[in-house]
Ligand code: SPV
């Protein structure tokens with residue numbers, strides 16, 4: 353099976369597919385080694401790694417090239433976060449084949465206006481495009497894919513925008529009608545209640561996708577038991593882990609006045625050399641260096 357087929361098959365397998373965020377190929381490789389089913393090509397994480405807000409400050413090209421690097425490094429499917437699709441339905445029609453060619457197996461596109469604001473910030477600027485306009489964008493994405501098993505995920509931001517469940521259900525159903533293979537429903541409420549009510553009233557046929565960052569109480573077993581969710585995305589745990597670990601180590605070196613004590617707490621240099629794919633390079637060396 354291709355990576356695209358693996359991801360697509362998982363949507364109907366009845367087994368929850370897990371995707372971990374990554375902002376570079378090293379993070380993606382660690383996620384793959386940890387046993388996640390796939391990688392989330394997070395816009396939030398990549399923006400954070402450049403120390404800029406997740407608000408279309410980075411160009412599409414910067415994100416696209418990172419997706420190409422990640423997809424070229426791991427064997428598991430990559431779900432690319434294309435934010436609002438970098439423009440209107442015409443832009444989307446041109447953008448989707450670029451992500452497919454870069455090796456992504458899916459895109460997630462959200463129904464906010466361009467430029468977007470990040471979803472989880474309190475009091476973010478959350479404006480949505482008209483339902484019909486976003487249906488056009490979903491249809492443009494579906495029509496533009498070359499491989500039918502490339503997955504198009506439409507992301508509903510109605511709950512993030514505070515527009516309520518009726519609006520969220522109407523949008524999800526409209527995007528399914530436009531051809532979306534799955535619907536991502538996002539919430540920033542600190543308990544799962546809002547999302548559970550959405551799932552309970554979801555009348556669509558396509559599976560749902562959750563990003564439980566704000567309501568971490570919901571475990572994979574809880575989500576799987578709901579029956580309507582195909583994918584769970586862990587949206588920003590790689591960059592938060594990296595930021596926390598770096599902060600701690602940097603502070604310790606300053607406090608200790610050197611690296612003597614911190615050294616043994618870190619992954620060995622040889623571990624990093626392994627993650628760099630050294631074994632492969634040595635094989636190439638042995639075969640071709642004359
Ligand atoms: C991302 O990781 O870029 C996402 C998820 O889109 S969230 O930040 O929760 O909006």
Ligand code: MG
Nearest residue numbers: 394395396433
């Ligand atoms: Mg994002």
